[in-house]
Amino acid sequence: MFFIFGLFLGSFLNNIALRLERNEDYLFSRSKCPNCGKVLTWKELIPLLSFLIQKGRCKNCSTKISLRYPLVEIFTGLWVYLLAKTILPSGSALVCTKSVLVCVLPLIEFLFYLIFLSVLFVLALYDLKTFLVDDRLILFGIIVGFLFWGFKIYFQITPRDFSYLFNYLFFQFGKFEPIFSALFLSSIFLLIYLVTQGKGLGFGDVKTAFLMGLFLRLGDGILSIVFASLLGSIYGIYLILKNKKFHQPIPFVPFFFLGTLMTIFFGQTISKFYFSFFEF
Numbered sequence: 001m002f003f004i005f006g007l008f009l010g011s012f013l014n015n016i017a018l019r020l021e022r023n024e025d026y027l028f029s030r031s032k033c034p035n036c037g038k039v040l041t042w043k044e045l046i047p048l049l050s051f052l053i054q055k056g057r058c059k060n061c062s063t064k065i066s067l068r069y070p071l072v073e074i075f076t077g078l079w080v081y082l083l084a085k086t087i088l089p090s091g092s093a094l095v096c097t098k099s100v101l102v103c104v105l106p107l108i109e110f111l112f113y114l115i116f117l118s119v120l121f122v123l124a125l126y127d128l129k130t131f132l133v134d135d136r137l138i139l140f141g142i143i144v145g146f147l148f149w150g151f152k153i154y155f156q157i158t159p160r161d162f163s164y165l166f167n168y169l170f171f172q173f174g175k176f177e178p179i180f181s182a183l184f185l186s187s188i189f190l191l192i193y194l195v196t197q198g199k200g201l202g203f204g205d206v207k208t209a210f211l212m213g214l215f216l217r218l219g220d221g222i223l224s225i226v227f228a229s230l231l232g233s234i235y236g237i238y239l240i241l242k243n244k245k246f247h248q249p250i251p252f253v254p255f256f257f258l259g260t261l262m263t264i265f266f267g268q269t270i271s272k273f274y275f276s277f278f279e280f
């Protein structure tokens, strides 16, 4: 169920990213074929299925539809499914035996993380194409981040620790933890930005790191950045080998996104494995 929901969400997020890239009204314009301009009907807008039925071609002008559509949809289906598996209690989240709050709160928490990852994903897709970060999306994400902070304080929800690194390495910061985490993570990138005079990274990466800190505990945020840097370095080396040219711009938000996914889904497994070497 969550996978299928993710296919639809992926289609929606992909469209937002595409419209941002083309500078169109990104919420209220109709989807059309980029080649012939024909406005698509609902039958042509079913994620994955329409692509398969039409054998990857536009019904009107039979131009090939970019593989980006089905790939983004399947990928979103996967991460939405994994997010639901990580956040929601096992069994059916909709069956409530004790009190309504017991099952509604995790569902709201799931929605907050879903919005966070959706914003990060659209930022990543947009960065891939344009090497830019969209400020409206960052602002939207930050507002949701503050709402999430308020929600956790009001309902006294313990912040989620996806990797246990927080418990191992840091003391408690109390209620102001999200702000501390956001400032700490973004200051790492602000420092790189200032030292390299904007050549190493863009200022958009500083803003994105701030957004991540609002949603992730400090340990998880740092782990996400470590994963992102590892993946980014591998990609950087690949680019150097392929083009035989140093100093190429690398869009970093896609790696932020992948690093965050790795932390949320596999952080506990990885850190348990890592710390098992230090236990006697």
Ligand SMILES: [Zn+2]
Pocket (backbone or CB within 6 Å): 033, 034, 035, 036, 037, 038, 058, 059, 060, 061, 062, 063
């Ligand atoms: Zn067409």
